[in-house]
Amino acid sequence: MSEEKTVAAPFPGVFYRRPDPESPPFVNVGDVVEAGTVVGLIEVMKMFQEIQAGASGHVTAVLVENEQAVDAGQTLLTVE
Amino acid sequence: MSTQTTPLTRVLVANRGEIAVRVVRACHDLGIEAVAVHSAPDADALHVREADGAALLGGPQAKESYLRIDRVVAAALEHGCQAVHPGYGFLAENPELARACAEAGLVFVGPAAEVMEAVGNKVRAREIAEQAAVPVIPGSGNLSSVDEAVAFAERVGYPVMLKAAAGGGGRGIRRADDEPTLRTSFPQAVREAEAAFGDGSVFLEKCVIDPRHVEVQIVADRLGNVVHLGERECSLQRRRQKLVEESPAPRLEPRVRDELCAAAVRLAKQVGYTSAGTVEFLVDPRSGEFYFIEVNARIQVEHGVSELVTGVDIIGEQLRVASGLPLSVTQDDVTFRGAAIELRVNAENPRQNFFPSPGQVTRLRWPGGPGIRVDSGLEEGDRIQPYYDSMIAKVLVTGRTRDEAVARARRALRELSVEGVHTTAELQRSILDWDTFTDGSFHTGSLDGFIASWTAS
Incomplete structure (x- = not known):
């Protein structure tokens, strides 16, 4: 049984699931990610920063909506 | 229309942060009530606390709140305001806000929508400059061979x-x-x-080699009077973000300065400009030639530098002009005293490529004493929101000479204490000791090199 891991917001801001409005999401539930896979962007004070998965596995849930405000430490998605 | 006056008793301040506080202060100095607008997380921000009334616009993101023209206009009407001051950024240069205000019977504190559109279009702005005999960078048009x-x-x-x-x-x-x-x-x-x-x-x-960015502050009323408040030297920029500004511009020949200021006034008259604005130029430090870049059709962040050397309250002038009154000064009334410097303190970590640093300010001490002015929308204990610009304060200093102003700037940054977030103040302390800054020989490319060596040290 693999244990559940989370990807948390390292700083507060606005979370984006897509690189731009026309593109598909970086990841969807069921996708395989590895450490370093970009799972979203957080905009903080007009600057965009890529958010990467910390470990490999399947995405089991995406817990925030596109363009949702997030706090530092808030869980963005879970990986198993 | 040009001579019609609208006495202002209540003004909506359609912005946040230090500029909203600055506009509230200008209103209060003139006996005008100020109504603040705010997003949900800004409900208890300083600009709201200082105002005489407040209107919630919407959610945290600017597009849900500070960029909502419909809600800004509705808030102004609901609170019985006669005018809307947009500050800078957000909706300040959006002609649609000016039009929406006019349609609602509100005065927009700024130039007319058509003027904003004309100067906001690069090709049109260049044509206007040429019509006003203001030099533009020589360009060839498309080349066939x-x-x-x-x-x-x-x-x-x-x-x-x-x-x-x-x-x-x-x-x-x-x-x-x-x-x-x-x-x-x-x-x-x-x-x-x-x-x-x-x-x-x-x-x-x-191609202008190692140019300086020098801009001229103008104020203009609806009766056709245009007055310049001298120039500002703004070459110390990182990614087009100014970090230090000053007036007068060091090492600028008096003849060039006079020509720059006269050119800015000609351009403003040519386009029928009203309210406060800035005409930006590139100056070739070798030849003294200068070239028009663009007009900023709004109050600018660094307006305080010009206020300190002239004593003119630029936002006060904007409010006078908006109510239909003439400017309170003629060009002959404007005198220039000493030197002023502004340091923009941003909540960013200059040691980590200027990464934003939102969060709670656990301790805050502003500098004080002779020749110091601090414009900020922040008090100790406040939370710096991640949704907006990173600038948290403008530390402005003045002195009888540039050297005295620089000495006071050093003291101001010694006294400044911000805990809980990173700020650019540490970098700015080093800039004030950098010989290229103190001897005034910098240009628009200088700061990048300085930051690279500072980061490595």
């Missing part, structure tokens, strides 16, 4: 910049320092432009 390019370059002098007509944002630009380089680069640039933009049209512009 390399010989045509060489002829133009010989006329304006090397170096020149070869640019793709369809390019933008720095793409498709090549510099040529002499004729052989231009002859080699020309066909390459055409091929590249075709490949990148599907359009091989290229043109040449004269």
Whole structure:
């Protein structure tokens, strides 16, 4: 049984699931990610920063909506 | 219409942070009530606490709140305001807000929508400058042959910049320092432009080496009076973000300064400008030649520098003009005293590539004493929100001479204490001790090099 891991917001801001409005999401539930896979962007004070998965596995849930405000430490998605 | 007056008793301040506080103060100085607007997380922000009333616009993101023209106008009407001051950023240069205000019977504190549109369009703005006999960077128009390019370059002098007509944002630009380089680069640039933009049209512009960014503050009323409040030296920029500004511009010859200021006034008159605005120029420090860049049709962040050397309350003048009154000063009334410097303190970590640093300010001490002014929207215990600009304060200093102002700036940053977040103050302390800054010999490219060596140290 693999244990559940989370990807948390390292700083507060606005979370984006897509690189731009026309593109598909970086990841969807069921996708395989590895450490370093970009799972979203957080905009903080007009600057965009890529958010990467910390470990490999399947995405089991995406817990925030596109363009949702997030706090530092808030869980963005879970990986198993 | 031009002579009609609207006495202002209540003004909506359609902004946040330090500029909203600044506008509230200008209103109070004139006996006018100020109504603040705010997003949900800004409900208890200083600009709201200082105002006489407040209206919630919406959620945390600017597009849900500070960028909502419909809600700004509704809030102004609901609170019985006669005018809307947009500050800078957000909706300040959006002609749609000016139009929506007019339709609702509100005065927009700024230039007319058509003027904003005219100066906001690069091609139109250049035409207006030329009509006002204000120099623009010599450009060739689209070139049909390399010989045509060489002829133009010989006329304006090397170096020149070869640019793709369809390019933008720095793409498709090549510099040529002499004729052989231009002859080699020309066909390459055409091929590249075709490949990148599907359009091989290229043109040449004269290249100004190590230019300075100098801008002129103007104020204008609806009766046709235009007054300049001198120049500001704004060359110390990182990624087009100014970090230090000052007036007067060091090492600017009095003759060039007078010509710059006169050019800015001519341009403002040419376009029928009203309210406060800035005309930006590139100055070639070697020849003293200057070239128009653009007009900022709003109050600017660094307006306080000009207020300190002239004593004119620029936002107060904007409110007077908005109510239909003439400017309170003529050009002859404006005198320039001493020197002023502004340091923009941003909540960013200069040691980590200026990464934003939102969060709670656990301890805050502003500098004080002779010659110090701090404009901020922040108090100790406040939370710096991640949704907006990172600038948290402008530390302004003044002195009888530039040296005295620099000494006070050093003292101000010694006294300044911000805990809980990173700020750019540490970098700015070093800038104040940098010989290129103290001797005033910097240009628009200087700060990048300084930051690179500072970061490495």
